[in-house]
Amino acid sequence: MCAIAGIATLSAVNQLAVKAMTDLMIHRGPDGEGHWLAPDGSLCFGHRRLSIIDLTDRASQPMQDASGRLTLTYNGEIYNYKELRAELSGAGANFRSESDSEVILEAYRKWGDACLDRFNGMFAFALYDAKHDRILCARDRLGEKPFLFAEDAGFFAFASDYKALLTLEGVGPDIDDNLLAQFLVTPSNALDQDRNTLFHDIQQLLPGEKLVLNTRDLSFNVSSYWRPLSTSVLSGVPAKDAVPAFKSLLEDAVRIRLRSDVRVGSCLSGGLDSGSITCIARDLVGDTTDYDTFTGRFPGSDSDEGTWAEIVSTASGTRSHNVFPTGEKLVESLDTFLWLNELPVDSTSQFSQWSVFEAAKNAGVTVLLDGQGGDEILAGYEQYFVPYIESRRRKGEYDPAEEKAIRDRYPLAFSERDQVWKRRLPPIPKKILARFLGRGTSAILSLDWKNASRVREDLAVQPDDLHAALRGDAFTGFLTTLLRYGDRNSMAHSREVRLPFCDHRIYEFVRTLPVELLMGDAETKHILRRSMRGILPEPIITRWGKQGFLPPIARWLEGDLGDLADALFKSSDFSKNGFWDTSWCRQSWNRFRAGETSLAPTIWKVIITQKWRDLFLTRVSEIDRFSPHG
Template identity: 50%
Template sequence: MCGILGLVSKDPIDRGRAHAALDLIAHRGPDGDNSWHDSDANIWFGHRRLSIIDLSHAGDQPMHSADGRFVLIFNGEIYNYVELRNELIAAGVTFQSASDSEVIIEGYRAWGVGVLTKLNGMFALALYDRGQRMMLCARDRHAEKPFLYTMGDRFFAFGSEYKALLALPGVPHDHDELRVVTETCQPGSSADRQRQTVFTAIEQLLPGEAMVVNCATLERKTWRYFDIDLTRQRSFADPKDAMAEFRDLFVDSVRIRMRSDVEVGSCLSGGLDSSAIVGAVRHLLGPDAVYHTFTGRFPGTPADEWHFAEMVVNASGVVSHIVEPTVDRFIADLPSFMWHNELPVGSSSQFAQWCVFRLAKEHNVTVLLDGQGADELMGGYEQYFAFYIRSLKARGETARLARELPEIERRYPAAQMDRAMRMKSAVPQRLRHALAHMLNRGSDIRFGLKPGYSEAVSEHTARQDLGSGDPLRDALYEDSFERFLTTLLRYGDRNSMAHSREVRLPFCDHRLSEFVLSLPPELIMGNVQTKRPIREGLREFLPEAIATRWNKQGFRPPQDLWFTSPGFLELMQDTLTSSSFRQSEIWDQKWWLKVLDRIRAGDLGLGWNLWQPFIHEMWKQHFLKPATQGIEPKRLAA
């Protein structure tokens, strides 16, 4: 796990400026700081290393092939590198290291760009072929690791984080304010699902994409090397067979993600996903191996899930570590938190995640397994039942519908939009906006936008018809590879890397995605349950109370209660009355000051709405302004 930065230019490269930009992402790799420069070809690669596999200097990057032809910088892990290495050795390849990085180089020599389809892992990589003066760039299938790039008339540059690219000469700092606000109001709607990022000069590779750059002409070609055939559907005579196959794939996904030359632990929330991972780890390690878990707690509030996490701790015999993400801790960490996240975050749950990763660092556990990805792949939120019902109707499953629909409505009351919500959404936004301001009522975030922008920020981004004929499958695919998960993966990357931790996600194994998205809807959400493959296929790893826990609770602090803190209220007041916020072209200051008054009067639920303009302003103050002025993060954290 590392930080990468690269430059290809038609002019001589200022190596001092390039290395200063690399220093801005030093947190991603505190164990190594190396670069390579080809002055004849005007190419510079910089690498910050977090040592995970082969801790010797043989694993350092930029890594050169034995014959000097290939040069690689790579961020991530290749989990099946052992199998690929053995396959290459059998074909006569000799390795100089025990690293997964060298497997990429020799795999490319053997299989060309076809090596990408063989890699099971998370990665952002650039591999330069000195003989051809061509560079292969690629991003993993789920986009767990970032690959950002920018291009001018005479240069091409890429890197792991915005701040490094914005520090390079010739890279404009312009950004699309409306897109930032749209993403702030609706996380997952824009910032991570398109090639164009919110910064005008910076683009990104999308999930499962690769690019070849001609380093002489700077011409480039981009293609997608991975996708899932959504028309492919498997059938099983017995649902138990499907659950058994899912179980085997999942256990193997966990197994290969435990490969490491440093200590591996787990994030544990007490939810279904992280609990299943811890159970599978204990199954693989045996009863006596020491294994550490890290949990965020919110004692005395409805957000506290320790009761469930404790069940897993007791059942698995792990060593448990606990942190309490408080509002005072958030205020103290805010400048550094925003600097590292680089874009506004959807809620305080991202700060809770930040605290868990910092806790792991305090206990010297470098690698963490986490349950991210299961909700989007297997319908973990009750709102997915609306798509499940549509899928059953499309398949003519009338008997199943008649049997399950009453129980869905009882167990998951928010599964379908009720009549009042449908009526409200039918009222034109301009009219709703005017009435809210007239009556000083309402909680729609768009009421706090100035007229014109309120309509521009659509309440729901339209779903795509992906042609599978199955609305549930389309929704799960879209949310896993284009919408919500890609944003959550950005949060996880920035929060883990801020503390030099590596987070690995067993549910983001492409084999699991291909399998689940080939299942009929009843094997994903049938029998009135979210994430049926986990509840039934992984039952042996779960305490009964967790396997049959029907409510979904996100991992987030009691954010509404933070608004009872005098310090937090003062920070909100200062933010809303600042000259920057008052002069905003998009946010309506008067509306948000009234919202703050309503919160002070006891309407704490509005705190979730006020978070959006607040965190947007904090982003401008603690990331955008420093990044465009070249301020180093250590000055922010001081």
């Protein structure tokens, strides 16, 4: 896991600009830095290294092949690098290191751009081919690693972080307020799902995309090298075979993600996803090796997962570490939290995740396996029962008794469908009605009239087909945003997070399954529950009411975070702000303090978004700017 940066020009490149870019990303790679300048001076690559595989200098980057034709700067991990290395060695390739970085170089030499089809991993990289005057840039299939880029007046630049690009002249910090407003209302469809980003001058590769840059004229083309099928293709695998096949895939996904020359552990909540990964990993590393798990705790609240996490930790024999995020700690860390997250976050869960990675750093564990992606890929949210039932209905398999069983076990499973009219009410009538009644908790009500009128709430409406809903959330929806959070929060503490459920083989296999294998028997993640019998403790497998990693935000707003909110809403700068409906925000704060705790999530969004504007945007506008040209 590392940071990458680079600038290509039509004349001479400013090496100091690339150095400034990598300096801003030292948290991503504290173990070393490197810079490479092309012989003609028109191209410069930069790199910050977090040493994971092959800790020697032979694995440093930017890395060239033996001939000097190919140069690579790369962030991520190719988990199947050992298998690829063996295949390439058999075809005559000679390796000078034990790194996965060199495997990318030799794979490109052998297969060209088709090497991307061979990689199982998370990655963002730029590979310069001097023979063909081209740079191949790529992002992994599900978008675990970021690839940001900018172009202007004779240069093309790329980086892992926004702030790195914003240090360049020609790349300004102006933002798209419409996108920001949309994010507040539908965080699953705003900042991470389109080529354009929140910053007008910065674009991004989307999951499964590559960009080929012609270094002679800086023209480029973006295309997809991998996309999930738009419709599911059923494999016809019998249920009795599908469960062991899935189990085998998951075990192998965990196995290759345990490859590391530094310590590996797991993030552990009390849920099915992280519990499954922890138990599988513990079995694979063996009883003679210590294995650490890290759990966020909220004692005294319904959000506390400590009891459930302890069940998994005790059963698997891990060495458990508990961390206790609080509102006070959030306020203390707010400047750094916002600076390193770079974009607004939609809930306090992201600070809890930040705290877990901080605890791992303090314990000396560099690599962490995590259950992210399980919900979006394996149908883990109870609202997926709506498209599940519709899928069954279209096949002529609808059973009222099945829907009743679902409603009995998951009382809120159909609540969004039953109240869909609320999202379809246009924003302006909704704001008028909320003012008249003195009610309402939707984030759309916090926006001024102009911004509210441009927001669409119906973007969050689920399709009526389960596979379509999962494809939308996993490939072009909220998982992409959750992966950004995981990347930024782990990198903030120089930790690497690895996600077995995001193995593309699992994703592709699940797309071939009938929906009843995903949500049958009134169970979310049905196939995972079946495959974990005898591996995961039974109380975890049959825990139906598992909630997300949600801190007690209402309680946090009673302490230092509440003081921060109070000061914000009273400030004259907030009154002059043209983004918010300041009257509604202040009234809502008063309603919350009078006992309407359901307003807490919306109040949080106002606080964190405004503080992001005050802290991140102000700070990034004050950093030194460098011309990309020498």
